[in-house]
Every structure is written in structure tokens, then in C-alpha cells.
Amino acid sequence: MKKNRIIVVSLISLGIIFIFGISFYLIFCNKFYVSDFKKEVTINYKEKFNPTYGIVKYGNLFFKKDVKHNYKGNVDINKLGKYQIKYYYKYKKNRYILTQTVYVKDLEKPVLNIEGEELKYCPNGKLKTYNYSANDNVDGDITSKVKVELKDNYIIFSVDDNSGNNIVAKRKAVPNDNESPKLTLNGNQYITIYKDTFYKDQGATAVDDCDGDLTSSINVSGNVDVSKAGTYVIKYSVKDSSNNMSTIERKVTVKERYIAPPVSGGKVAYLTFDDGPGEYTNKLLDILKKYNVKVTFFVTNQSYSIGYDSAIKRAFDEGHTIALHSYTHNYSYIYASESNYFEDLTNIQNKVKNITGYTSTIIRFPGGSSNTVSRFNRGIMTRLANEVTNRGFTYVDWNVSSGDAGGTTDTAKVYENVINGINSHDVSVVLQHDIKEFSVNAVEDIVKYCINNGIELRPLTPNGPTAHHGINN
Ligand SMILES: [Zn+2]
Structure with missing residues (x-):
């Protein structure tokens, strides 16, 4: 019986000593205390990087001291990416290190510039050519990526930068076609050929902003008589589906083949x-x-x-x-x-x-x-x-x-x-x-x-x- 009591008392004593020891350690032993430290930080492209040390102190539950700190590592704010920063804390001979991941990201939307408050589109639904540009703080000129569409009487412009930042702008749209087709001559406008040679007209091409290629609808009038010297006019005309008309002319001069020299009587x-x-x-x-x-x-x-x-x-x-x-x-x-x-x-x-x-x-x-x-x-x-x-x-x-x-x-x-x-x-x-x-x-x-x-x-x-x-x- 006496033996058992001794064992029980010993165990209880050990327990008390253990709890007491832990408490003593927690209350009186010195260590680093950290709060408000961010393991991950995201900053915008070209935004200045400031090291964030959080609050780090050295000491025990009752007495804490400020520590010295510095950091190592580099963040290139001109390059999107992931960077590692190491923070070093020091109190007398005690040291402590924390690691932070810094993300440099594109957080800004592109900027869309559109000329005009009200824009025209073709009665057949085809879009016209608009003047607009898109610029991004990271990607630069992204005008070519702009999507333009007609929806519910609005022209919608939208573009994403490479980081997925999206911007949308819209303009009121009105149906309108008052532009004539563009007529262009194939070959020269003024042609000179010799009499009794051969003339083949090279024709013209027509493109309309709403109807597209209208070359096959060009009406040609006038002809060239290669057997007779003179100037001939060939007229080309074309109409688009809104009856806008364009005309153009070509002048063909048929020249006498032989100009006799002034012969003084003889050969x-x-x-x-x-x-x-x-x-x-x-x-x-x-x-x-x-x-x-x-x-x-x-x-x-x-x-x-x-x-x-x-x-x-x-x-x-x-x-x-x-x-x-x-x-x-x-x-x-x-x-x-x-x-x-x-x-x-x-x-x-x-x-x-x-x-x-x-x-x-x-x-x-x-x-x-x-x-x-x-x-x-x-x-x-x-x-x-x-x-x-x-x-x-x-x-x-x-x-x-x-x-x-x-x-x-x-x-x-x-x-x-x-x-x-x-x-x-x-x-x-x-x-x-x-x-x-x-x-x-x-x-x-x-x-x-x-x-x-x-x-x-x-x-x-x-x-x-x-x-x-x-x-x-
Ligand atoms: Zn020869």
C-alpha cells in the first residue's frame, strides 16, 4: 500500500512540475512574436514595392522588445511575375527569417478611345469603318484585338488585355448608307496607242463600304476605234444597293503611226x-x-x-x-x-x-x-x-x-x-x-x-x- 502511494504522489508531482514548467516557458522564456505578416502580396504593374515586415517582437508574455529587421530579394515592378522576398529579424544574437511571395500583376483595364458619339452602320447590318484605339498599361497598343459588334442599336466595342482585364464601351448606332462605291481603273487613265494596233480595255474594280465587291456590276460605255486616229473616252459607272453612284473615265488616244519627215524634194x-x-x-x-x-x-x-x-x-x-x-x-x-x-x-x-x-x-x-x-x-x-x-x-x-x-x-x-x-x-x-x-x-x-x-x-x-x-x- 505504501508503495502505491509513493508512485501516485510521484506521478502527481511530476505532472505539477511539467505543467509548471510549460507555463514558466510560455510566460518567461524569450522568443519571436509575429503578427500581421502577409505571406503573399500582390502589387500592380509599375507600382512601387514596399517591404511589409508585419509586427515582429522578441521577448516573453510580459516583456517584448522591438527587433532589427531588413530584407533580401528583388521585385521587378516592370515585369509581371512571382518574386520571393526574405525578411530577416534580429534581436541580439537571435535571428528569425520569414518568406513572402510577391506577385506583380496587371490590375488595370485597357483604355478604349472611340471617335464619335453616334456611329453609322449599313442598312444590311454590315459595320462601317470606325476610328478607335485601345491601349493597355502593360500590353501597349491592343487596337487590333478590339471586337466590334452591332447589338440592339448599339455598336459595342470590347477588348481584353493579356491578363484578362476587360473593357466594354458602346455607342448609339444609326443605319445609314450615303457613301458611293470606290471605282478604280485597272491600268492607266490616259493611254496612247498607235493606229491599227490592238486595244484591250483592262476594266475597273468597284468596292462599296456596304455591298463589298461590285466589280461585276460596273457598267462600261464607249469604245476605241483603232483604225481611226483620235481620242476616245471610256466611261465606267456603278451603283450600290442604296443607289449611290460613282463614275470614272479613261481617255485612249489613237495616234497616227507614221509622221512623215519634211523631205526637201528628194529621198x-x-x-x-x-x-x-x-x-x-x-x-x-x-x-x-x-x-x-x-x-x-x-x-x-x-x-x-x-x-x-x-x-x-x-x-x-x-x-x-x-x-x-x-x-x-x-x-x-x-x-x-x-x-x-x-x-x-x-x-x-x-x-x-x-x-x-x-x-x-x-x-x-x-x-x-x-x-x-x-x-x-x-x-x-x-x-x-x-x-x-x-x-x-x-x-x-x-x-x-x-x-x-x-x-x-x-x-x-x-x-x-x-x-x-x-x-x-x-x-x-x-x-x-x-x-x-x-x-x-x-x-x-x-x-x-x-x-x-x-x-x-x-x-x-x-x-x-x-x-x-x-x-x-
Ligand atoms: Zn539587236
């Missing part, structure tokens, strides 16, 4: 030389100088002519006409497209201008306007002949061929061909090539023949004879 011959300058051009210039005769050079920049630019300058300074043949003389390139052709032509025109200061507008198509080598591109010569004329160039073919392009390699034959040709025309445009020595060798006799027989030799001018061939493509 006139225009000697022309293609594909140079080249090795024999200076020799030719010497002959022409000797007899004071002026001719025309259709120049190139192909392999034969590279290195002979000074001959172009000399020919120009000595009064000859510098006309344009081709920069590359490469048929498969220049006749592949209109843009290739005009790029090549512009290159040779610029070259001549750089050498002489003169902007030449007389041209000769490689192969002549009658060539068939371009047939890999159907109709290109018809289109080019019209387009060069339209752009202010004069193209010139020939009516007397020396045969030096393949018919002969004999100087005597060249002479014979040229003289026969000149004798059978009142106005001759003679084709020779100054890159061929045997052909250049015939020139002195040709010149002498002309002088002795009262045939006037002239250089070509933009309003001189054109000797046009029939176009075969």
Missing part, C-alpha cells in the same frame, strides 16, 4: 546601227566625221559593248542620235514580263544618261517589234508596243535591212542590200550592226552613194519616221 535615209558600241564603232565614227554625216546608234550593254562607253560619248558629242536598244539584249529575260522589259530599258536609258547627260526616248526592240522569238510569252509585243508608246517612248523598226544579222557576211552584199533598199523607198530606215566589221566596211561606199545621188542622210528624232513592222506576237 531621205536614216542609217541606224544596233548592238554597239563595240570594237568598230570608232572606225565608223571616223568615216561619218569625214563626210559630216549623222546617223543613229541603238546602244546596248552586252558583252561586245562593254569597255566602249567612250564611243557613246563621242558619237553623242559629234551629233549622232543615241537611241536605246537593250541593256542585256537577252530575249528570254526581257520578254518574260513587262516588268523585266522595262527594268532592262531603264538600265540602258540610265547608262546613256550617265554618259551623255541626255535622256533618250527613241527605242528599238531587240529583234524588232515583229519578232517571234518572244512567242514564249503570248502577246507580249502587242502589250509592250502599246505600253512604251504610252510611257512616252518612240519605237522604231526598219524598212531596209542590210542583211548583216545573218543573211550575209560579205561587205559587197551589205552595200548592195542597202542601196537597193534606199532606192526603193522615199524614206529609208536602214538596219546595220556596228559590232560587225564587214558591215562597217560598207558604210563609206553607202555614204558616198547617198551624197552623189542627192539622198539626204539624217539622224532619227522622236518625231521622225518609225518604220513600224507588223506585230506578230
Whole structure:
């Protein structure tokens, strides 16, 4: 019995000591006391970050002291994201650490700017074009994300930024269609073509703000008679479903093909030389100088002519006409497209201008306007002949061929061909090539023949004879 009592008393004593110890610890032992500390904090984009320490003290239940504190970690307020901040608290040699998560978020709505208090829409329900913009503090310009819709007589504009902040604005809407369709000509408004060529109208396109594409409803009137010189007007008109009408006109001038030069009674011959300058051009210039005769050079920049630019300058300074043949003389390139052709032509025109200061507008198509080598591109010569004329160039073919392009390699034959040709025309445009020595060798006799027989030799001018061939493509 005595033994049991001792055990009971011991247990009770231990219990009392334990409770007493705990209470003593809670009341008198020192530790960190924390209140009002936020484990998670959210701040707005670009808002200043202020560390929040909460209230942290060190001490016991009755006596608490302030502690020293600081923090480590960085919050980039210019970048949305999640950041960790560590707060350090210190009292004498005792330390304590707390961690806080800081979210930098976009908390602001975008701003919508809409021009006009009352907006129009098409009677068929189609929206018109409105002037509005949307800007967000984080995403910048988000105008392209704005949704526009018509609902219950209001135009509703709404947009979300990338963080899901939404703004909606509405404007009173009234049905209205007083805008005419937009009519646009395909091709040039003013076109010049030569008589007896071919004219194909390129038409026009029409777009209406309410009805969309109205091209198929365009009414075209007027026609072009290519057999008669004159100016022709083609009229295009179109109406939208609210009867708003638009009209536009095109003027097509059909030009006489051939302007005869003032011939002083006798025959006139225009000697022309293609594909140079080249090795024999200076020799030719010497002959022409000797007899004071002026001719025309259709120049190139192909392999034969590279290195002979000074001959172009000399020919120009000595009064000859510098006309344009081709920069590359490469048929498969220049006749592949209109843009290739005009790029090549512009290159040779610029070259001549750089050498002489003169902007030449007389041209000769490689192969002549009658060539068939371009047939890999159907109709290109018809289109080019019209387009060069339209752009202010004069193209010139020939009516007397020396045969030096393949018919002969004999100087005597060249002479014979040229003289026969000149004798059978009142106005001759003679084709020779100054890159061929045997052909250049015939020139002195040709010149002498002309002088002795009262045939006037002239250089070509933009309003001189054109000797046009029939176009075969
Ligand atoms: Zn040529």
C-alpha cells in the first residue's frame, strides 16, 4: 500500500512540475512574436514595392522588445511575375527569417478611345469603318484585338488585355448608307496607242463600304476605234444597293503611226546601227566625221559593248542620235514580263544618261517589234508596243535591212542590200550592226552613194519616221 502511494504522489508531482514548467516557458522564456505578416502580396504593374515586415517582437508574455529587421530579394515592378522576398529579424544574437511571395500583376483595364458619339452602320447590318484605339498599361497598343459588334442599336466595342482585364464601351448606332462605291481603273487613265494596233480595255474594280465587291456590276460605255486616229473616252459607272453612284473615265488616244519627215524634194535615209558600241564603232565614227554625216546608234550593254562607253560619248558629242536598244539584249529575260522589259530599258536609258547627260526616248526592240522569238510569252509585243508608246517612248523598226544579222557576211552584199533598199523607198530606215566589221566596211561606199545621188542622210528624232513592222506576237 505504501508503495502505491509513493508512485501516485510521484506521478502527481511530476505532472505539477511539467505543467509548471510549460507555463514558466510560455510566460518567461524569450522568443519571436509575429503578427500581421502577409505571406503573399500582390502589387500592380509599375507600382512601387514596399517591404511589409508585419509586427515582429522578441521577448516573453510580459516583456517584448522591438527587433532589427531588413530584407533580401528583388521585385521587378516592370515585369509581371512571382518574386520571393526574405525578411530577416534580429534581436541580439537571435535571428528569425520569414518568406513572402510577391506577385506583380496587371490590375488595370485597357483604355478604349472611340471617335464619335453616334456611329453609322449599313442598312444590311454590315459595320462601317470606325476610328478607335485601345491601349493597355502593360500590353501597349491592343487596337487590333478590339471586337466590334452591332447589338440592339448599339455598336459595342470590347477588348481584353493579356491578363484578362476587360473593357466594354458602346455607342448609339444609326443605319445609314450615303457613301458611293470606290471605282478604280485597272491600268492607266490616259493611254496612247498607235493606229491599227490592238486595244484591250483592262476594266475597273468597284468596292462599296456596304455591298463589298461590285466589280461585276460596273457598267462600261464607249469604245476605241483603232483604225481611226483620235481620242476616245471610256466611261465606267456603278451603283450600290442604296443607289449611290460613282463614275470614272479613261481617255485612249489613237495616234497616227507614221509622221512623215519634211523631205526637201528628194529621198531621205536614216542609217541606224544596233548592238554597239563595240570594237568598230570608232572606225565608223571616223568615216561619218569625214563626210559630216549623222546617223543613229541603238546602244546596248552586252558583252561586245562593254569597255566602249567612250564611243557613246563621242558619237553623242559629234551629233549622232543615241537611241536605246537593250541593256542585256537577252530575249528570254526581257520578254518574260513587262516588268523585266522595262527594268532592262531603264538600265540602258540610265547608262546613256550617265554618259551623255541626255535622256533618250527613241527605242528599238531587240529583234524588232515583229519578232517571234518572244512567242514564249503570248502577246507580249502587242502589250509592250502599246505600253512604251504610252510611257512616252518612240519605237522604231526598219524598212531596209542590210542583211548583216545573218543573211550575209560579205561587205559587197551589205552595200548592195542597202542601196537597193534606199532606192526603193522615199524614206529609208536602214538596219546595220556596228559590232560587225564587214558591215562597217560598207558604210563609206553607202555614204558616198547617198551624197552623189542627192539622198539626204539624217539622224532619227522622236518625231521622225518609225518604220513600224507588223506585230506578230
Ligand atoms: Zn539587236
